[in-house]
Every structure is written in structure tokens, then in C-alpha cells.
Amino acid sequence: MASSNEYGIQQKNNDTSTTSIHVMALDEVVSANSLFTAAVFVGISLTSATSNNSLSSCNAGIDMVRNVIVFEVISFSCFLFSSIVAQGMKLAVNLINSNDPDEAFEAEVNTKLFSVGMVCAGIGSIFGFIFLLLSLVYVVQIQLGLLSCGGEATIRAVTALVVLVGSALALYVWTIYYSFTH
Template sequence: MASQGTQAKNNDSSTTSIHVMALDEVVSANSLFTAAVFVGISLTSASSLSNNSLSSCNAGMDMVRSVIVFEVISFSCFLFSSLVAQGLKLAMNLINSNDPDEAFEAEVNTKVLSLGMICVGVGSILGCIFLLLSLVYVIQIKLGLLSCGGEATIRAVTALVVLVGSSLALYIWTIYYSFTR
């Protein structure tokens, strides 16, 4: 019976460095996306509206406002995800400091860690979705409304939605797979 408890403890603590490394990677990716949000906010203005010959195909100020709103929500999601990840890393590092002989191993509450990792993943996913929505609006601001059927607008939006959508699906599947194994 004691050997099972020891085995469970060793199994939990041996994955601590992997969790910290995974959290580091999420924070790095979120930082890149956050930089993209700030670039998007700085480049979105009323002067960037497209100059199509049909005024009904030009985006209005309401679309510019929507870009700002979606980018702020996206930033908030990425910040939430990064702060939760940093908090989990800090907790694991503080637990590690209790035993200097085991620098990369910590006995952590796996339920709290799992909940935190889910929060990190959900924050990143929502941030990507809102960033995607803001980019769809930016494309329409620059190239014309989707409803007008402009070839460049449709190609750009299609490529964006297909590539980002498929990568998000893969990310979600990877998170699901890691929690079910």
C-alpha cells in the first residue's frame, strides 16, 4: 500500500518541470499575440477605411469600433491566460523551494493544476477567437465589406478563417488529448 502512495507522489512530481515548460510556452505565445493586438489597435483608424468606388461597400466607423472592442477583449483573454500560467509557475517554484535537493520536482495538487491549465487554455483559445474576429473586420476595413463579394476580401478572410480555425481545432484536440491520457 505504501508503495502505491510513493509511486503516485513520484509520478506527480516528475511531471512538474514539464508543466512549467508548457506554461512558459503558453506565456510566450500569448506575448506574441498580445503584440499583434497592439499593432492592430495602432493601425486601426478612420483614415484606414477602404476607398471602393461603391460607398455601400466601404466599412463604417462602427466596424472600426468593433475592431477596437474585439482587440481589447482579445488582449484581456491573453492577459488572463498569461497571469494564470504565471501564477501556476510561481506556486510550483515556491513548492520546489521547500526541497532544495529536488529542484525540478514538486508535489502539487493535480486538481488545482488541471483547473489552472484548463483556464490557461480557455483564455488562449478565446483570445485567438476574438483576435480572429478583429482581423476579419480589419480585412473588411482595408479591402471592402464581405457582403459586396470582393475577390480579395473573400480570399483573405477564407485563408484566415481556415488556417486559424484548423490550428485552433488542433490546439483544442491536443488539450483534450493531454487531459484524457
């Protein structure tokens, strides 16, 4: 038996879910990953060792520049993995949906398989965030000096970065957990 919601979208009263909600969730994953992928490329293009000729122990070395590149490539890989999983699931939902042209907003979706795909996409995004955060900590040290030297600007920048991004990441993880448990 089907019923209409306030938007006129048909909803089934069984184990299937509304297609438009699935597609919207997948679109949001891909959009967020695209934004962070762009940040990765900006970070890679701006990363270079400072041209300070002094051999101060507070200046970042070439190894730190290499770490930025490695972490940004890993971050990009995680975001790409997440986006491809989400796009593949979106394609599957749309193909399943096209089997019944009379019900444009409804498809038989295996919710367990969909949940596994969403968790995989979420995990890819989470690891992408973590590696992007690590690479940005290195970028700050390359530009402002090593954390171990206790420079005030470096400590403030890294603290703000870790607190704000860490809080957002914690909220993202909690939201994913909450959506699957309720």
C-alpha cells in the same frame, strides 16, 4: 520511490508530477500569449477607416473600426488572463519546489488543481484567439471592402484567415483535450 529518466530528472512514482514539465508547459502558454498580445497591439495601431471620400455601401464605416477595437481589447484581456493564470501557477510550483533544495526538479503538485489552472489558461487563450480572429476579419473588411459586397480579395483573405486560424485553433483544442484524457 523515485527513479531517474533519461535526462537525470527525478520522477516520483505516485500522484505527483515532474516540476520541470509543469514549468515548461506554463512557459509555453505565456510565450504564445505574448506573441498574440503583440499582434493585438499591432492590429490596434494599424486600424483606421479608409479615407475614401465616396459613400459606397462597400466601404467599412466607423462602426466596424469600433468593433475592431472592442474585439482586440477583449482578445488582449483573454490573453492577459491566461498569462496571469499560467504565471501564478508557475510561481506556485517554483515556491513549492523551493521547499526542498535537495530535489531541484521535483515538487509535490496537486495535479487536479494544476489541471484546473491549465484548463482556465487554455480557455483564456482560446477565447483570445477567437476574438483576435474576429477583429482581423473586420480589419480585412476595413482595408479591402465589405464581405457582403463580394470583393474577390476580401473573400480570399477572410477565407484563408478563417481556414488556417480555425484549423490551428481546432488542433490546439484537440491537443488540450487529448493531454487531459491520456
